[in-house]
Amino acid sequence: MNETNTSDLPMDEHTLETPVTPDALAKLKLGDVVYIDGTVFTGRIGLYKKLFDEKAEPPVDIRSLTNVTFHCSPAVGETSPGEWKVSAVTATASFRFEKHLPMLMDDHGVRVVIGKGGMSQEFYQNHFRRLGAVFLNTVGYGIGAQYGRGVKKVEAVHWLDELGIAQALWVLNVKRFGPFLVECDTEGRSLYQMALKETNAELMQLYEGLPLPTLKRMGEVHNPEDEVF
Amino acid sequence: MPTTTDQAIGADLIREVAFELNRRAAIHIPDDVRENIRGMAERETEKLSKFVLLEIVNNYEVADEDNVPMCADTGLPRFYAKVGNEARLEGGFVALERSIREATARATAEIPLRPNRVHPISRKDHNNNVGIHAPNVDYSWEPNAEWVELTAFHKGGLFGGDYRMLFPGDGVDGIRRFYLDVISEFFKRGLSCQPAIVGIGIGGTKDTCVRLAKEAACLRVVGDRNPDPEIAALEEELVGLGQRTSLSAMGFKGQGAVMDAHIEVAYTHTGGMPVSIHHQCFALRRATARIHADGRVEYRENPEWFTDYYRRETVS
Numbered sequence: 095m096n097e098t099n100t101s102d103l104p105m106d107e108h109t110l111e112t113p114v115t116p117d118a119l120a121k122l123k124l125g126d127v128v129y130i131d132g133t134v135f136t137g138r139i140g141l142y143k144k145l146f147d148e149k150a151e152p153p154v155d156i157r158s159l160t161n162v163t164f165h166c167s168p169a170v171g172e173t174s175p176g177e178w179k180v181s182a183v184t185a186t187a188s189f190r191f192e193k194h195l196p197m198l199m200d201d202h203g204v205r206v207v208i209g210k211g212g213m214s215q216e217f218y219q220n221h222f223r224r225l226g227a228v229f230l231n232t233v234g235y236g237i238g239a240q241y242g243r244g245v246k247k248v249e250a251v252h253w254l255d256e257l258g259i260a261q262a263l264w265v266l267n268v269k270r271f272g273p274f275l276v277e278c279d280t281e282g283r284s285l286y287q288m289a290l291k292e293t294n295a296e297l298m299q300l301y302e303g304l305p306l307p308t309l310k311r312m313g314e315v316h317n318p319e320d321e322v323f
Numbered sequence: 324m325p326t327t328t329d330q331a332i333g334a335d336l337i338r339e340v341a342f343e344l345n346r347r348a349a350i351h352i353p354d355d356v357r358e359n360i361r362g363m364a365e366r367e368t369e370k371l372s373k374f375v376l377l378e379i380v381n382n383y384e385v386a387d388e389d390n391v392p393m394c395a396d397t398g399l400p401r402f403y404a405k406v407g408n409e410a411r412l413e414g415g416f417v418a419l420e421r422s423i424r425e426a427t428a429r430a431t432a433e434i435p436l437r438p439n440r441v442h443p444i445s446r447k448d449h450n451n452n453v454g455i456h457a458p459n460v461d462y463s464w465e466p467n468a469e470w471v472e473l474t475a476f477h478k479g480g481l482f483g484g485d486y487r488m489l490f491p492g493d494g495v496d497g498i499r500r501f502y503l504d505v506i507s508e509f510f511k512r513g514l515s516c517q518p519a520i521v522g523i524g525i526g527g528t529k530d531t532c533v534r535l536a537k538e539a540a541c542l543r544v545v546g547d548r549n550p551d552p553e554i555a556a557l558e559e560e561l562v563g564l565g566q567r568t569s570l571s572a573m574g575f576k577g578q579g580a581v582m583d584a585h586i587e588v589a590y591t592h593t594g595g596m597p598v599s600i601h602h603q604c605f606a607l608r609r610a611t612a613r614i615h616a617d618g619r620v621e622y623r624e625n626p627e628w629f630t631d632y633y634r635r636e637t638v639s
């Protein structure tokens with residue numbers, strides 16, 4: 095891919111079937127629009143702590159289910175005992191999971207991470223590039239009703255009692271689940287790094303003539319070109 | 324002028340209204356927000372930003388059509404109660420708060436809402452969004468009224484808020500810089516889930532300015548101006564400043580993503596100027612109802628929280 099400006103990205107549309115093949119992953123370009131058919135599983139900090147800090151035996155063989163995970167917890171209702179209906183689903187900020195995500199990718203075969211906000215360039219280079227994985231950003235980020243439409247069935251929920259509805263491992267059967275935007279490709283490049291370069295130039299001009307506050311605080315970021323994580 | 328009535332507003336009615344407010348808030352976007360973002364989407368020329376804005380507007384329609392929450396992070400349900408000075412509540416305020424808790428637990432199961440509320444240390448989850456200080460209930464009072472108004476707000480967001488103790492010497496430039504700093508912090512990568520309404524609380528004490536910033540962001544509709552002309556002019560200037568950052572939805576380049584800037588002030592210590600800034604995301608979940616003593620209920624989208632009485636400046 096040669097584009098260096100977000101304005102020039104073709105934003106091609108793809109539908110990926112799970113498990114997503116390495117060939118299909120390699121075709122994805124930054125800014126492309128992706129829909130998923132098949133199976134995805136949800137996970138966030140409660141699941142990661144249990145799997146990787148407490149080293150609990152996984153309740154299911156994740157690798158045999160799918161290679162797509164979603165950093166989220168759904169809004170679900172129990173329509174009858176053991177029967178769940180997802181009404182809406184949206185992602186939660188992914189950069190908080192950098193500690194555990196490599197283990198999920200290495201030990202459980204995850205190659206597509208759907209989330210919010212992307213992750214650091216260094217993390218992409220160290221892990222996504224190494225494994226030929228991609229990061230897909232949810233759009234918006236609050237378009238949960240639309241994503242809810244793509245969830246056809248709750249296949250299973252694991253560790254519901256231990257982790258609660260919001261943190262449990264949900265296995266979702268999905269069809270035209272999307273749209274998502276390719277944030278990190280298999281080369282570890284980042285759409286947000288491209289975008290940040292474009293917006294920082296305009297942002298810095300607005301700071302001209304505005305002094306730093308009288309009182310500073312420990313641990314703050316002071317250069318507006320930097321990020322807060 | 325209404326006189327004190329013997330008719331008490333029933334606890335059952337309050338519970339039913341509080342449930343309905345939770346339902347409306349979670350699913351239906353208020354007109355002011357939808358129309359503002361629709362306009363942004365139409366004007367936007369950058370393709371990534373335009374794509375995102377159009378998907379946001381489309382999602383509002385999907386939520387209505389499918390009767391589901393617009394965002395799966397259904398936030399932290401909370402209530403604002405404006406109580407007429409002449410209102411009487413069956414069972415008093417204890418019953419009001421119990422009704423709100425019952426309605427929130429039921430709404431969590433039936434809408435459904437995500438059970439987001441957990442104990443902060445043990446992470447224990449009652450799976451009903453009820454717990455210690457949860458849901459929040461904030462009060463204000465209105466003279467010469469015998470109604471109670473409830474506003475349900477489902478407040479999302481781990482990001483998009485900040486506080487800074489500025490001083491008189493920092494002046495309005497200090498506020499401008501802080502405003503840009505919070506955009507720099509949270510519009511990048513779309514952490515604020517912008518387009519956002521930016522609430523700015525200036526003065527008071529630390530807790531007051533944080534509260535005012537949140538109320539300004541959540542309880543004033545897009546296009547509303549502070550009645551003080553100087554403050555109103557600063558609001559309009561800050562909207563323009565936010566757009567010129569070029570940070571649009573998700574942090575992509577575009578024509579900006581500030582739906583509006585709302586400033587509220589409180590008298591403060593002579594030596595200081597505490598400021599808090601709060602970004603309210605585009606999944607703006609709010610609904611208001613006025614409950615009359617005779618049992619009539621009027622639903623509406625504008626909370627009208629900031630009344631002349633609430634902003635009063637003098638002794639009486």
